[in-house]
Amino acid sequence: MAQLRVRTEPLNRHLRAAPQLFERLRERIIALDLLPGMPLSRVELMDEFGTSVTPIRDALQRLADEGLVEIFPQHATVVSRIDLAHAAQTQFLRRSIELEVVTTLVRVADEETFGQLHTILTQHRAALNDLAAFKRLDMRFHQAMYEAAGVPDLWALVRSRSGHIDRLRALHLPIAGKAKAILRDHGRILEALEARNAAAAQRAVHEHLSGTLTQVAAIAKRHPDYVRES
Amino acid sequence: MAQLRVRTEPLNRHLRAAPQLFERLRERIIALDLLPGMPLSRVELMDEFGTSVTPIRDALQRLADEGLVEIFPQHATVVSRIDLAHAAQTQFLRRSIELEVVTTLVRVADEETFGQLHTILTQHRAALNDLAAFKRLDMRFHQAMYEAAGVPDLWALVRSRSGHIDRLRALHLPIAGKAKAILRDHGRILEALEARNAAAAQRAVHEHLSGTLTQVAAIAKRHPDYVRES
DNA sequence: GGCCGTGCACTAATGCATTAGCGTTCCAAA
DNA sequence: TTTGGAACGCTAATGCATTAGTGCACGGCC
Numbered sequence: 001m002a003q004l005r006v007r008t009e010p011l012n013r014h015l016r017a018a019p020q021l022f023e024r025l026r027e028r029i030i031a032l033d034l035l036p037g038m039p040l041s042r043v044e045l046m047d048e049f050g051t052s053v054t055p056i057r058d059a060l061q062r063l064a065d066e067g068l069v070e071i072f073p074q075h076a077t078v079v080s081r082i083d084l085a086h087a088a089q090t091q092f093l094r095r096s097i098e099l100e101v102v103t104t105l106v107r108v109a110d111e112e113t114f115g116q117l118h119t120i121l122t123q124h125r126a127a128l129n130d131l132a133a134f135k136r137l138d139m140r141f142h143q144a145m146y147e148a149a150g151v152p153d154l155w156a157l158v159r160s161r162s163g164h165i166d167r168l169r170a171l172h173l174p175i176a177g178k179a180k181a182i183l184r185d186h187g188r189i190l191e192a193l194e195a196r197n198a199a200a201a202q203r204a205v206h207e208h209l210s211g212t213l214t215q216v217a218a219i220a221k222r223h224p225d226y227v228r229e230s
Numbered sequence: 231m232a233q234l235r236v237r238t239e240p241l242n243r244h245l246r247a248a249p250q251l252f253e254r255l256r257e258r259i260i261a262l263d264l265l266p267g268m269p270l271s272r273v274e275l276m277d278e279f280g281t282s283v284t285p286i287r288d289a290l291q292r293l294a295d296e297g298l299v300e301i302f303p304q305h306a307t308v309v310s311r312i313d314l315a316h317a318a319q320t321q322f323l324r325r326s327i328e329l330e331v332v333t334t335l336v337r338v339a340d341e342e343t344f345g346q347l348h349t350i351l352t353q354h355r356a357a358l359n360d361l362a363a364f365k366r367l368d369m370r371f372h373q374a375m376y377e378a379a380g381v382p383d384l385w386a387l388v389r390s391r392s393g394h395i396d397r398l399r400a401l402h403l404p405i406a407g408k409a410k411a412i413l414r415d416h417g418r419i420l421e422a423l424e425a426r427n428a429a430a431a432q433r434a435v436h437e438h439l440s441g442t443l444t445q446v447a448a449i450a451k452r453h454p455d456y457v458r459e460s
Numbered sequence: 461g462g463c464c465g466t467g468c469a470c471t472a473a474t475g476c477a478t479t480a481g482c483g484t485t486c487c488a489a490a
Numbered sequence: 491t492t493t494g495g496a497a498c499g500c501t502a503a504t505g506c507a508t509t510a511g512t513g514c515a516c517g518g519c520c
Binding site (some may be wrong): 016038058061065073085086088089091092095096097100150151152153154157161209 | 252288291292295303315316319322323325326327329330343380381382383384387391
């Protein structure tokens with residue numbers, strides 16, 4: 001069978017192979033380049049990346065930890081179907097943390113923090129037409145809040161569990177005005193923080209993080225084979 | 231050098247070796263049977279458990295993911311020192327989630343949930359003098375709340391990050407009245423839930439989860455070599 | 461002549477490659 | 491329909507390559 005993939009960038013031989021494989025595969029799965037249900041053949045991956053099975057095994061194990069692949073011992077490894085329960089729990093997790101983050105920031109944030117957030121928000125507004133930059137700055141705004149609240153690791157934790165949600169986003173229809181809504185929400189959060197108004201900040205976070213999973217039912221109906229029946 | 235360990239229970243040969251090794255080592259590290267800074271030799275572990283290096287490598291990798299060991303490539307693998315920043319962030323994580331859990335339960339909990347929690351609390355009170363059972367029922371109370379709120383995976387997540395906190399607890403001096411305070415807090419939480427009083431439930435959770443890290447400074451001073459300088 | 465610094469070689473431990481072993485699945489034949 | 495066998499692919503074992511750390515020796519300097 002002819003490989004449709006144009007070519008695979010070779011791995012950096014001076015770095016550990018397993019983490020690089022993990023990142024490459026994770027990106028492909030989240031971009032739906034590797035589709036849910038697709039089997040991952042170790043020998044194919046060996047050929048493609050020019051390594052042996054050990055680093056591939058390590059990478060697949062870590063992907064399994066994040067729920068992006070399922071390993072059936074002595075049988076097969078396949079890209080996992082999108083787990084709506086997992087996505088919902090991750091969303092719950094993120095909301096929980098960010099509510100506490102803004103509550104903390106209302107107490108402890110200083111002018112430097114506010115300056116950072118304003119800088120990011122300004123760049124973010126300017127990137128309205130650059131999708132990649134827009135996403136990056138969206139994440140950086142949240143990351144900056146986690147760091148200022150003293151919990152940078154929890155941002156990494158949320159990111160590491162976001163695989164299923166990211167795949168749902170990749171299936172989203174583009175929503176008119178979504179980007180502007182994000183900018184508006186970030187503005188409201190920052191405004192409430194500067195006003196030292198915890199209740200308003202929590203309301204803004206709650207609103208910001210509640211809309212994400214609304215299209216889930218429609219997506220599940222449109223792509224039943226990508227979603228875990230349960 | 232003579233091994234002080236009496237004997238090592240052999241692994242179950244019908245199950246995967248790596249997960250069993252992971253659990254065994256995790257328990258020993260958390261019980262401070264393996265002390266922070268102690269090197270973990272793969273050949274010693276091979277001898278002790280009668281496996282080859284592959285499952286040992288897998289187990290150590292997972293322990294490194296949870297922060298319980300540090301792997302220095304081409305050099306050594308050692309039991310990690312207790313990371314106070316990691317512990318604090320995990321406590322933040324747990325508090326965030328449980329505040330949202332009780333907020334959710336105030337809305338959605340039914341009589342069956344309340345019945346479960348009452349049953350656990352009753353058993354918990356009866357186990358005041360059985361330390362192991364007391365700890366188990368403490369955890370089960372929280373676990374039951376997570377499950378009733380629809381986020382069972384988040385309980386597992388919190389547990390998987392609790393290694394550093396658990397080791398701090400193992401260094402705690404026994405605090406007089408600690409057990410009764412736990413029972414009192416659980417009672418208050420359940421009471422607030424049944425009254426459908428979100429604010430009271432949040433206050434009770436906050437109080438319940440804030441006392442844990444108070445002795446940290448004293449512990450760090452008493453065991454400077456067990457704690458990560460940072 | 462003694463001491464300090466540099467460099468090389470040896471040791472040890474991890475990452476990776478290779479191979480053996482074994483369980484599961486699927487298909488075909490009775 | 492049931493059973494047996496073959497293929498597939500994951501786990502585990504073994505061996506090799508790579509690299510960080512250590513100690514000793516040599517040379518230069520005080």
